Amino acid sequence: MIQLLAPDGTRTPHDEFDAVLDGSAGGGGDDDLQTPERLRGYYRDMVMIRAADLEATSLQRQGQLGLWASALGQEAAQIGAGHASRAHDYLVPTYREHGVAWARGIEPWRLLEMFRGISHGGWDPAELRTHPYMIVLGSQAPHAVGYAMGLQRDGLVGTGDRDTDTAVLALFGDGASSEGEVAESFTFAASFQAPTVFYTQNNQWAISVPTAVQSRVPLAQRSRGWGIPSVRVDGNDVLAVMGAVRSALDAARAGEGPRFIEAVTYRMAAHTTSDDASRYRPGAEEQEWAEKDPILRLRRHLEQLGEIGEDYVKRCDEEGHDLAMQLHHHIHGMEDPDPVMIFDHVYAEPHPVVDAEREQYLEYAAQFEDEETAR
Incomplete structure (x- = not known):
C-alpha cells in the first residue's frame, strides 16, 4: 500500500507520485498540487466538508432529512480524488461522495436537498462535469464506461492535447466492487481500452460485512484478471490519493486504457443514519482508525513544514461552524414542494x-x- 503521509505527518518521497504532484510529469509544470497554499486549502476543504457532514446527520435526527450517508473519516480519499481530476474530466459518484462534490464546486445544501427528497438531481451534470448521486450499488461503473466509450468516439482521448483529452472517474465503495455491474464494466473497459479510472474507497465495511469476507485478497487485485493495472493507496493520505488518481487519469486520457485504484480508508460513522454500527463493529477498531484521522494527519504534516498556525486552524473551524449553521437554517426554512x-x-x-x-x-x-x- 502506497503512503506518502504517515499518521504522524511524516512525508515519504515517492518518485512517480511526486513527479505527478509537482507537475513535472507530462509537461505540466504549472500544475503543482502540493504547494503550502494548496495543502492548507485541502486541510480547509476537509474541515468544511466534515462540518457539513456532521450537521447533516443532526438534521436527519431532527426529522429534516429522510436519510444521510456520512463520509466521516473518508475526507482525504474524496478531497484528494476530486482535486486530482481536471475540470473537463467527468465524475460518476455514489451517494457518499460529499468531499468529491465539494472539490467540484457543488454546494453542500444541494446534497442535503436530495436527501430531504426535494431535489431530483441537485445540479447540472453537464456544467459541473459530475453525474448526479447514484444509490444503486455498482451502477456507477457501467455508466462511467459507457460515457468513456462515447469520449473515444468523439475523438477526445489520446490526442496529446491536454485541454481536449478527457477521462472518466467512476467512484464506488468496497461493497459495490462485489457487484456484477463492476465485473461487466471491467470487461467492456478492458476490451475497448475505455478511458475509465475505477476508484473504490475501501472503508472496511459493506454495511455490516467486513472487507475480509468480501474478498480474500486486496480489492486492488480484482481488476488484474481483466488486464487492468491497479494500485492500492492509503486513503487517509490526501497526497497519496491525489498522486494515484492524477496518474491514473493522465494515463486514461492518453489512450492507455482503464486503471483501478483501491483507497484504503475507514467509515467512522454508521453506513447510513438507519444503521447502528455498534451492533457489528468493535470499539477497539474505531479507536485504532481514529489515530489515522486524515484531517489530523495533514495538519501534522503542515506543522512539520511550519506552514500552519493556530490562527489558521481556528479560522477553519469557525468557517466550518458557520457553514453548518447556514445548512441548518437553509434546510429548516425549506417548504415542501407541491x-x-x-x-x-x-x-x-x-x-x-x-x-x-x-x-x-x-x-x-x-x-x-x-x-x-x-x-
Missing part, C-alpha cells in the same frame, strides 16, 4: 400515461381534502 410537480418532468413532452397518472393522483388527494372540509 407533490403534483413530480409528474411535470418525467418526459420533455406531454405523455398520455403520465397525464392519466397525474389525474389519478389528484383524485386520490381530493379525497383527503373532502374529509377535511367535512370536519
Whole structure:
C-alpha cells in the first residue's frame, strides 16, 4: 500500500507520485498540487466538508432529512480524488461522495436537498462535469464506461492535447466492487481500452460485512484478471490519493486504457443514519482508525513544514461552524414542494400515461381534502 503521509505527518518521497504532484510529469509544470497554499486549502476543504457532514446527520435526527450517508473519516480519499481530476474530466459518484462534490464546486445544501427528497438531481451534470448521486450499488461503473466509450468516439482521448483529452472517474465503495455491474464494466473497459479510472474507497465495511469476507485478497487485485493495472493507496493520505488518481487519469486520457485504484480508508460513522454500527463493529477498531484521522494527519504534516498556525486552524473551524449553521437554517426554512410537480418532468413532452397518472393522483388527494372540509 502506497503512503506518502504517515499518521504522524511524516512525508515519504515517492518518485512517480511526486513527479505527478509537482507537475513535472507530462509537461505540466504549472500544475503543482502540493504547494503550502494548496495543502492548507485541502486541510480547509476537509474541515468544511466534515462540518457539513456532521450537521447533516443532526438534521436527519431532527426529522429534516429522510436519510444521510456520512463520509466521516473518508475526507482525504474524496478531497484528494476530486482535486486530482481536471475540470473537463467527468465524475460518476455514489451517494457518499460529499468531499468529491465539494472539490467540484457543488454546494453542500444541494446534497442535503436530495436527501430531504426535494431535489431530483441537485445540479447540472453537464456544467459541473459530475453525474448526479447514484444509490444503486455498482451502477456507477457501467455508466462511467459507457460515457468513456462515447469520449473515444468523439475523438477526445489520446490526442496529446491536454485541454481536449478527457477521462472518466467512476467512484464506488468496497461493497459495490462485489457487484456484477463492476465485473461487466471491467470487461467492456478492458476490451475497448475505455478511458475509465475505477476508484473504490475501501472503508472496511459493506454495511455490516467486513472487507475480509468480501474478498480474500486486496480489492486492488480484482481488476488484474481483466488486464487492468491497479494500485492500492492509503486513503487517509490526501497526497497519496491525489498522486494515484492524477496518474491514473493522465494515463486514461492518453489512450492507455482503464486503471483501478483501491483507497484504503475507514467509515467512522454508521453506513447510513438507519444503521447502528455498534451492533457489528468493535470499539477497539474505531479507536485504532481514529489515530489515522486524515484531517489530523495533514495538519501534522503542515506543522512539520511550519506552514500552519493556530490562527489558521481556528479560522477553519469557525468557517466550518458557520457553514453548518447556514445548512441548518437553509434546510429548516425549506417548504415542501407541491407533490403534483413530480409528474411535470418525467418526459420533455406531454405523455398520455403520465397525464392519466397525474389525474389519478389528484383524485386520490381530493379525497383527503373532502374529509377535511367535512370536519
